[in-house]
Amino acid sequence: MNWLRHFFRTPEAVAGALILALLAAMALAAPLLFPGDPQAIAGPALLPPFQDWSLPLGTDRLGRDVLAELFHGARTSLAVGLAAAAAALLIGAVVGTLAGFAGGLIDEALMRITDAFQTVPSFLLALAFVSIVGPSLGVVVAAITLGAWTGPARVARAEVLSIRERDYVAGARVIGMHPLEIAFREVLPNALPPVLALSSVIVAAAILTEAALSFLGLGDPNRVTWGGMISEGRTVLRTAPFLSIVPGVALVLTVLGVYLAGEGVVESTAVRRSLS
């Protein structure tokens, strides 16, 4: 509980946590508040916001309920962001641990592959992957993961390099543990904290990449996404700019919430460390 008090010390962290809580509530409540297909036609086309209280944010070009789309879009953004970040952290931690612990040729090979992935612009890679495999939620997650695992891998490797010389690792060797078992049961868990510190940046980047992909028409066509809504609104940018503005504001607030909460976590753990 002490940790929580440290976390809520700064107003920024409180704001971040509030935004994320609101977002999670939106995502969870979407099917309850707006049952049925959010892509179904709900009223007249291009109804401006705050006119009809059954459609508070109005409707888009095809007469779909903007508020319902916004709620369902929160689901997609959060799901993709969290899934891609989790996959990237997992792959990065495993690759980094293997490279750092094995050393030698394995290390060299894995790190050159990491270099190669960092050399290719991750958005172009995601674009190519989705366009070749075909857009669906899983493919989008995989495409984002492809460009996001390298950062965690580097951090994990650096941490493993310092951990593998510690006494308890030597101890595990002496009692005859298999090297892979040492790597994943002794070293990896201890190398995790700095890797996890990257999670807010990675979640934020994943949400932004997903939005950009769906903006370019490479999102899952059966899901409402904020990027897709912006792209849809773009066709009527002159007459109804709010159709692009509203989901964009939602995106900015979401990513900002992730950053702020992430900074709060990092700062509170730093405080905890300096206290202990």
Added chain:
Amino acid sequence: MTRALRLLRRRLVGSVFVLLIVVIGSFLLLEAAPGDAVDAYIVSTGGDAGMIELLRHRWGLDQSELTRLANYLWALLHFDLGQSVTFSRPIRDIILERLPTTLVLMGSATALSFGLGSALGVYAGARPGSFRDRFLSIGSLALYAVPGFWLGLVLIVVFAVDLRWLPIGGIETIASGKTGFSRATDIAIHLVLPVSALGFIYLALYLRMMRAGMAEAWRQDFVLAARARGLTRRRIVLAHVARNALLPLVTMLGLQSAQMLGGSVVIESVFAVPGLGRLAQEAVAGRDTPLLLGIILVSAILVVIINLLVDLAYAVLDPRVGAGEASA
């Protein structure tokens, strides 16, 4: 200069390996794509089974995968990226045509984010913890949270649709017949909005890095020494604190180049700027996988070159670097 040359040679060897992995990776992606170049060609032109057979043989697509990888590599060594399906022209020519636009866009956006970002970072970091420091930190974070394509659309709504100050998109006025200086001005005016959309997003990165570096530098002994010598605060900030915080930002320039290239894809498609990024989107729309992979390859080469240049600049700026240590 031998130090810089040695560094350059070591980096070049590493880069060749990295690029080889990129080539093999893109070859595998090309293989994974449903259908091959002949299918795509036949879809657009029509033709019977005999024609398909003939083309497969002529383009070497009936050979084993390893032979084709070798052919692919051999062609690449001759700067041959193959034929674009949608444009019916050599991919190399199309990319070379589009590349300068993207380089100008990226270069201007980088100058904007680096210049303004580090200047604001110095301003914020000169008084750590002050109101302006907190305001700039949060403000830049908010800017960093903005999707580039959305910022582009907002800029269009405000400056092109409402105020009508700037053009809505494109790279120059079509068929204006302008040449020389007036054409350059025309292009510059067209680039204001796309460069702002791309540059302002990454401004936060440099601002925050500069600020963090300055916070670090404030604690160093040489700052105390400068104070003891009775230097003015202004001089300490500029000549000692900011100068030491600037170096890591140079490394960031290289690391960010891949991000910038990725970002320019969406920005170019928002503003209809005919560069590499928009070409990538056209390749996706036309299901032109060889073109898309050619763009990826050229981007990777570009990123490698930029990073080499940045490393060299760094070695020149900081005499401690490159004396023999191997950096990962």
